[in-house]
């Protein structure tokens with residue numbers, strides 16, 4: 001797998017690779033994505049293959065601009081308000097696919113809807129402008145593993161399975177985009193993420209509905225066990241055993257003898273904690289401790305997304 005620096009040369013090689021149906025991992029403000037031309041069924045099939053992902057799980061199509069995104073779907077007034085407020089940025093909108101939608105059936109897993117996002121990361125934005133087509137991109141990790149926030153994480157998961165990674169340094173948000181479905185008279189939160197519930201509800205001027213519609217989960221990718229490190233996670237820890245590694249928050253688990261300790265944010269800054277989350281889980285997992293004790297993280301703001309990912313990482317595996 002090649003590693004290209006995200007300058008003009010790297011961008012050109014990446015765009016050319018995508019244009020001929022290849023796979024390129026690239027940075028977004030949330031996590032690294034594994035990109036393919038979203039119009040091309042064969043290219044998209046290679047994403048599922050490289051990730052080892054169940055093919056019923058639909059992908060997000062990334063666009064260069066608001067106008068490009070609007071051309072793909074039918075946006076109701078709530079979707080338009082959210083797009084205007086948060087794009088470019090870490091928000092994904094699920095809307096009915098429009099008559100001119102070019103995102104292929106496989107990327108949409110056969111659904112009549114499409115997930116759209118306009119990322120703000122300068123490298124992602126430049127790449128999308130250059131390639132000029134929607135780019136399907138799930139997080140650039142093997143299915144069920146922790147999402148990558150650096151090019152090195154991508155290489156450790158996908159080397160030998162994809163052509164290249166475009167290296168744009170560490171991502172800044174650190175958790176995936178928030179996913180909101182605008183498919184009926186409600187706006188439904190399918191996945192918490194980089195844009196907080198509070199910020200979205202302020203724009204909508206009403207609470208978000210849950211992702212359940214008639215009992216069916218609207219985000220098919222919402223598997224309970226996901227983002228899984230090898231080590232078992234013990235959440236809400238207020239003490240530490242000597243054989244545990246510690247994922248701390250706000251220096252609340254200091255002073256215990258333990259295998260190792262990393263603090264998501266000693267100053268209790270949830271943005272800093274989100275940006276550090278996946279990288280620190282990988283580092284603690286690499287030490288080989290059987291268990292990671294995780295300090296409580298408040299549920300407000302970005303804490304909702306952080307706690308969601310920690311809960312999935314702690315869920316029993318099959």
Ligand code: TXA
Nearest residue numbers: 030033058059113114115138139176177218219220221
């Ligand atoms: O921040 C992010 O969103 C990253 C970066 C690379 O953009 N991407 C990402 O993609 O997290 P992925 O594939 O790991 O997660 C996409 C989620 C899945 O849970 C999938 O089920 C859901 O989006 N999704 C995609 N299309 C959908 C649709 N039409 N209806 C409902 N859920 C959909």
Ligand code: MG
Nearest residue numbers: 138139140147
């Ligand atoms: Mg993912």
